[in-house]
Amino acid sequence: xxxxxxxxxxxxxxxxxxxxxxxxxxxxxxxxxxxxxxxxxxxxxxxxxxxxxxxxxxxxxxxxxxxxxxxxxxxxxxxxxxxxxxxxxxxxxxxxxxxxxxxxxxxxxxxxxxxxxxxxxxxxxxxxxxxxxxxxxxxxxxxxxxxxxxxxxxxxxxxxxxxxxxxxxxxxxxxxxxxxxxxxxxxxxxxxxxxxxxxxxxxxxxxxxxxxxxxxxxxxxxxxxxxxxxxxxxxxxxxxxxxxxxxxxxxxxxxxxxxxxxxxxxxxxxxxxxxxxxxxxxxxxxxxxxxxxxxxxxxxxxxxxxxxxxxxxxxxxxxxxxxxxxxxxxxxxxxxxxxxxxxxxxxxxxxxxxxxxxxxxxxxxxxxxxxxxxxxxxxxxxxxxxxxxxxxxxxxxxxxxxxxxxxxxxxxxxxxxxxxxxxxxxxxxxxxxxxxxxxxxxxxxxxxxxxxxxxxxxxxxxxxxxxxxxxxxxxxxxxxxxxxxxxxxxxxxxxxxxxxxxxxxxxxxxxxxxxxxxxxxxxxxxxxxxxxxxxxx
Amino acid sequence: xxxxxxxxxxxxxxxxxxxxxxxxxxxxxxxxxxxxxxxxxxxxxxxxxxxxxxxxxxxxxxxxxxxxxxxxxxxxxxxxxxxxxxxxxxxxxxxxxxxxxxxxxxxxxxxxxxxxxxxxxxxxxxxxxxxxxxxxxxxxxxxxxxxxxxxxxxxxxxxxxxxxxxxxxxxxxxxxxxxxxxxxxxxxxxxxxxxxxxxxxxxxxxxxxxxxxxxxxxxxxxxxxxxxxxxxxxxxxxxxxxxxxxxxxxxxxxxxxxxxxxxxxxxxxxxxxxxxxxxxxxxxxxxxxxxxxxxxxxxxxxxxxxxxxxxxxxxxxxxxxxxxxxxxxxxxxxxxx
Numbered sequence: 001x002x003x004x005x006x007x008x009x010x011x012x013x014x015x016x017x018x019x020x021x022x023x024x025x026x027x028x029x030x031x032x033x034x035x036x037x038x039x040x041x042x043x044x045x046x047x048x049x050x051x052x053x054x055x056x057x058x059x060x061x062x063x064x065x066x067x068x069x070x071x072x073x074x075x076x077x078x079x080x081x082x083x084x085x086x087x088x089x090x091x092x093x094x095x096x097x098x099x100x101x102x103x104x105x106x107x108x109x110x111x112x113x114x115x116x117x118x119x120x121x122x123x124x125x126x127x128x129x130x131x132x133x134x135x136x137x138x139x140x141x142x143x144x145x146x147x148x149x150x151x152x153x154x155x156x157x158x159x160x161x162x163x164x165x166x167x168x169x170x171x172x173x174x175x176x177x178x179x180x181x182x183x184x185x186x187x188x189x190x191x192x193x194x195x196x197x198x199x200x201x202x203x204x205x206x207x208x209x210x211x212x213x214x215x216x217x218x219x220x221x222x223x224x225x226x227x228x229x230x231x232x233x234x235x236x237x238x239x240x241x242x243x244x245x246x247x248x249x250x251x252x253x254x255x256x257x258x259x260x261x262x263x264x265x266x267x268x269x270x271x272x273x274x275x276x277x278x279x280x281x282x283x284x285x286x287x288x289x290x291x292x293x294x295x296x297x298x299x300x301x302x303x304x305x306x307x308x309x310x311x312x313x314x315x316x317x318x319x320x321x322x323x324x325x326x327x328x329x330x331x332x333x334x335x336x337x338x339x340x341x342x343x344x345x346x347x348x349x350x351x352x353x354x355x356x357x358x359x360x361x362x363x364x365x366x367x368x369x370x371x372x373x374x375x376x377x378x379x380x381x382x383x384x385x386x387x388x389x390x391x392x393x394x395x396x397x398x399x400x401x402x403x404x405x406x407x408x409x410x411x412x413x414x415x416x417x418x419x420x421x422x423x424x425x426x427x428x429x430x431x432x433x434x435x436x437x438x439x440x441x442x443x444x445x446x447x448x449x450x451x452x453x454x455x456x457x458x459x460x461x462x463x464x465x466x467x468x469x470x471x472x473x474x475x476x477x478x479x480x481x482x483x484x485x486x487x488x489x490x491x492x493x494x495x496x497x498x499x500x501x502x503x504x505x506x507x508x509x510x511x512x513x514x515x516x517x518x519x520x521x522x523x524x525x526x527x528x529x530x531x532x533x534x535x536x537x
Numbered sequence: 538x539x540x541x542x543x544x545x546x547x548x549x550x551x552x553x554x555x556x557x558x559x560x561x562x563x564x565x566x567x568x569x570x571x572x573x574x575x576x577x578x579x580x581x582x583x584x585x586x587x588x589x590x591x592x593x594x595x596x597x598x599x600x601x602x603x604x605x606x607x608x609x610x611x612x613x614x615x616x617x618x619x620x621x622x623x624x625x626x627x628x629x630x631x632x633x634x635x636x637x638x639x640x641x642x643x644x645x646x647x648x649x650x651x652x653x654x655x656x657x658x659x660x661x662x663x664x665x666x667x668x669x670x671x672x673x674x675x676x677x678x679x680x681x682x683x684x685x686x687x688x689x690x691x692x693x694x695x696x697x698x699x700x701x702x703x704x705x706x707x708x709x710x711x712x713x714x715x716x717x718x719x720x721x722x723x724x725x726x727x728x729x730x731x732x733x734x735x736x737x738x739x740x741x742x743x744x745x746x747x748x749x750x751x752x753x754x755x756x757x758x759x760x761x762x763x764x765x766x767x768x769x770x771x772x773x774x775x776x777x778x779x780x781x782x783x784x785x786x787x788x789x790x791x792x793x794x795x796x797x798x799x800x801x802x803x804x805x806x807x808x809x810x811x812x813x814x815x816x817x818x819x820x821x822x823x824x825x826x827x828x829x830x831x832x833x834x835x836x837x838x839x840x841x842x843x844x845x846x847x848x849x850x851x852x853x854x855x856x857x858x859x860x861x862x863x864x865x866x867x868x869x870x871x872x873x874x
Contacts, residue, residue, distance in 0.1 A: 210743070230704060
């Protein structure tokens with residue numbers, strides 16, 4: 001039970017987060033609509049809009065289904081094999097695709113699945129006439145699975161690891177078959193994670209831009225995001241861009257709403273906070289299956305990354321790292337990523353506090369319940385607001401008061417924070433719910449509140465998910481190019497921006513080298529973010 | 538948590554510091570341009586050094602992603618822009634740029650400028666140009682296409698990567714090129730060419746990246762692209778294909794903003810872009826052809842480049858009027874199965 005004061009504070013924190021996000025999204029939208037030149041904003045619903053809408057949804061639904069379905073066995077196997085050699089590094093590796101600039105990831109994939117890729121070389125030497133093509137819908141799907149399977153697997157794994165050890169002990173003492181373990185222990189735990197993860201991946205794929213264009217093959221594979229980008233960047237038609245963005249949000253919201261109906265009540269098992277020891281899956285068949293699944297998934301992830309490594313090593317890494325431009329860009333990237341991820345954590349904590357305050361209230365108040373649902377929905381939907389729309393709107397807004405450049409780093413950080421919010425929420429919210437269920441009554445009965453509680457109870461219990469959320473958010477912000485594209489200038493350069501500008505002037509080797517460095521930085525960050533993992537084992 | 542936040546905000550403030558500091562003693566000329574112009578290896582640093590020697594001023598470059606982003610940025614900022622000069626629009630964009638009413642006539646002598654097709658304008662000064670060309674990998678293709686018709690009707694298994702005309706200037710260039718050669722028959726040409734296109738990328742970087750990875754033996758780029766490979770990578774592997782009909786040209790221009798408070802200095806800079814000093818810097822940093830005489834002869838590699846016999850260039854007015862319609866036509870031709 002939360003005290004009255006805690007409830008009020010929680011609601012205030014949620015309201016503050018809501019206000020912050022709301023203002024950050026609506027202000028620039030209004031600015032865009034006001035400053036629109038006359039005579040623009042052509043009819044929104046024509047055949048063309050309908051056809052891109054159809055393709056956007058088709059590829060996003062397929063990508064989501066594939067990513068989640070393929071991530072499921074990976075997460076189950078990883079959870080069962082708590083002592084798999086190199087397990088922690090496999091999990092860390094899974095954060096790298098998130099931080100990779102999309103184009104670099106795409107080039108890595110092409111190095112493996114492309115026409116000149118390793119796979120086709122193998123197939124051709126095996127005598128196959130028609131090698132696989134990574135272009136078209138297949139290419140989009142392979143790339144989306146590469147980027148999102150690790151994300152889904154990590155979220156599912158976190159869900160499984162939150163299960164109390166008693167569950168495993170009980171399952172073992174009842175002598176449950178692995179099917180029963182799946183049915184009664186794993187499935188309920190996964191059911192709380194999968195709809196959220198699927199929703200997140202659906203949004204990521206629905207707003208995919210570079211991947212769809214590079215691998216899609218042509219105009220037949222066009223998404224709403226492309227249309228939004230084009231109407232702002234090429235036509236400077238803000239009303240059309242805003243309308244398309246609203247269309248994107250509305251349609252996706254409907255789909256997410258349907259998806260959320262599958263979510264079951266959150267499982268708040270009361271455990272002791274110890275790392276679970278698994279007793280099941282000791283047989284040779286299970287071991288062989290898990291090993292195969294983990295190896296295949298690792299290979300699928302590792303091969304494109306290895307291709308980035310190979311081309312990266314061909315660059316003159318020493319010269320790249322010693323360039324002043326590199327130091328400056330790395331510092332800027334890290335400062336922005338740190339600010340963005342902390343902002344994102346603060347907003348998420350505000351929302352979570354409000355939601356748990358509302359959940360703890362008896363009797364239930366209908367408007368508060370709606371507020372709680374609204375908070376959850378909003379924190380996801382911000383992912384659909386195209387950064388180019390936000391950036392342009394904010395640019396206009398600040399412009400009317402003075403120069404924009406001094407605010408550019410903060411704006412990029414804020415946009416990145418918003419982009420990371422759904423990820424941070426997915427990691428933190430279930431962890432906080434379980435933590436509160438475990439500790440709430442005890443601390444209340446012992447009278448521990450305020451700072452001592454934060455330090456003695458909350459910090460040790462929530463340190464791991466906090467660091468994990470932080471590393472997720474930082475990796476995301478480090479790899480982002482969308483927000484910086486508008487504000488970036490010769491004086492404000494991030495690492496992805498540096499990579500793109502090298503590519504834009506024939507320096508492909510430099511770009512490969514920088515991409516490798518960025519990937520390594522992401523890997524180091526997630527290693528730091530999951531240090532707690534190792535301590536517990 | 539709060540200390541962390543305070544720390545990173547301080548770090549951001551420190552990063553923003555140099556942006557806010559302005560040199561008060563000297564006049565500053567602010568030139569908006571695109572990113573690769575100001576990169577370490579681009580023309581920017583050398584241009585800055587050379588111009589500052591002649592003007593007793595500070596030349597301040599502000600760079601955005603590309604020419605299109607540059608125009609969008611100017612539209613966003615309107616009359617309150619800090620830009621004195623915009624450098625790096627191309628002729629396909631200048632009608633739109635004029636329609637914003639933000640640019641002033643340059644009023645300088647542009648007789649030194651000699652670009653194919655004889656582009657002249659009272660608002661924009663050309664500073665370099667490049668013909669678009671299909672670049673091919675001579676290790677993968679022995680008989681490159683010799684005309685646009687040859688490209689359209691050639692072996693569909695030999696793929697080309699092109700850029701999207703909705704999001705990039707080379708993509709728009711190819712669109713106008715096909716339109717110039719095929720006219721009303723352009724949709725049929727695109728429908729045929731479609732089978733040869735491996736993929737359509739959002740910008741030049743993505744397309745060229747796929748090409749150098751060996752994914753496709755051909756890419757749409759510039760006649761001057763092989764010069765980069767010859768001079769910086771010492772290889773003649775990548776070549777431009779000469780097209781019998783001729784090549785579409787991209788002319789890069791700069792112009793002065795009406796709202797500039799440094800009119801004399803801006804005019805001085807525009808005149809400087811046509812000086813041998815500036816023009817000598819362009820070929821080996823921007824990898825484009827100089828628009829006026831250079832101080833030294835062009836490097837040897839440039840002598841090995843193909844010489845387009847005929848130049849296509851649609852008038853800026855025609856492009857501005859028809860771009861939407863052409864793109865729609867392209868979209869429907871390309872998405873048909």
